[in-house]
Amino acid sequence: MTGNNLAIALVHHPVYNKHHEVVTSALTNLDQHDIARSSKTFGLDRFYIVTPSEEQRKLAERISGHWQHGWGADYNPDRKQALDIVRVTPSIATAVEDFQSGFSETVKLVVTGAATRPGSIALAAFRTLLQDPEQPYLLLLGTGWGLTDECFASADITLKPIAGNGMYNHLSVRSAAAIMLDRIKGIEREDT
Numbered sequence: 001m002t003g004n005n006l007a008i009a010l011v012h013h014p015v016y017n018k019h020h021e022v023v024t025s026a027l028t029n030l031d032q033h034d035i036a037r038s039s040k041t042f043g044l045d046r047f048y049i050v051t052p053s054e055e056q057r058k059l060a061e062r063i064s065g066h067w068q069h070g071w072g073a074d075y076n077p078d079r080k081q082a083l084d085i086v087r088v089t090p091s092i093a094t095a096v097e098d099f100q101s102g103f104s105e106t107v108k109l110v111v112t113g114a115a116t117r118p119g120s121i122a123l124a125a126f127r128t129l130l131q132d133p134e135q136p137y138l139l140l141l142g143t144g145w146g147l148t149d150e151c152f153a154s155a156d157i158t159l160k161p162i163a164g165n166g167m168y169n170h171l172s173v174r175s176a177a178a179i180m181l182d183r184i185k186g187i188e189r190e191d192t
């Protein structure tokens with residue numbers, strides 16, 4: 001069986017803090033909602049929230065659960081649909097393991113950051129790679145001060161950063177996710 005070959009993982013560990021120490025960052029309610037909504041809009045069916053903190057995983061489940069069941073689901077069914085694709089996992093490895101289950105080809109890890117790194121490929125090139133439905137890709141997004149060097153070293157693909165009009169390009173992870181998804185999965189329609 002082959003499913004949707006792109007999933008996003010929002011990584012809360014391993015990431016850097018301001019002092020370049022490897023830490024576990026705190027879950028942000030807005031990230032969970034907004035990235036779930038962007039992912040659903042662009043046709044993804046899995047958005048992994050990665051944190052080794054059991055307490056933070058419970059919080060993520062509670063946030064999704066509020067909109068999936070009972071009052072929240074009745075009040076805003078559109079939000080329920082988006083949060084239905086959230087899966088909460090303790091590590092990148094467990095997210096890969098879960099995503100792998102629908103595919104025979106090995107999941108490839110794709111990493112992102114605001115800095116330019118050697119060997120990175122353009123979003124347009126990644127869009128072309130996604131045309132092969134048999135090959136699954138897990139797109140890692142950082143929190144805190146970004147994904148660690150180890151994440152970049154172990155990834156299969158590094159994406160070129162989104163550039164703005166000047167030198168500054170430090171986007172919130174929510175904005176970066178939405179821009180990337182539009183470029184790699186979006187379609188231009190005459191009525192929009």
Ligand SMILES: C[S@@+](CC[C@H](N)C(=O)[O-])C[C@H]1O[C@@H](n2cnc3c(N)ncnc32)[C@H](O)[C@@H]1O
Pocket residue numbers: 112113114140141142143144145146147160161162163169170171172173174176177
């Ligand atoms: C470093 S975290 C910052 C998290 C922060 N707490 C926030 O405001 O969302 C932002 C993440 O978004 C992505 N990102 C930010 N700016 C980017 C850019 N210009 N190009 C590509 N990805 C970017 C990367 O995945 C990066 O790890």
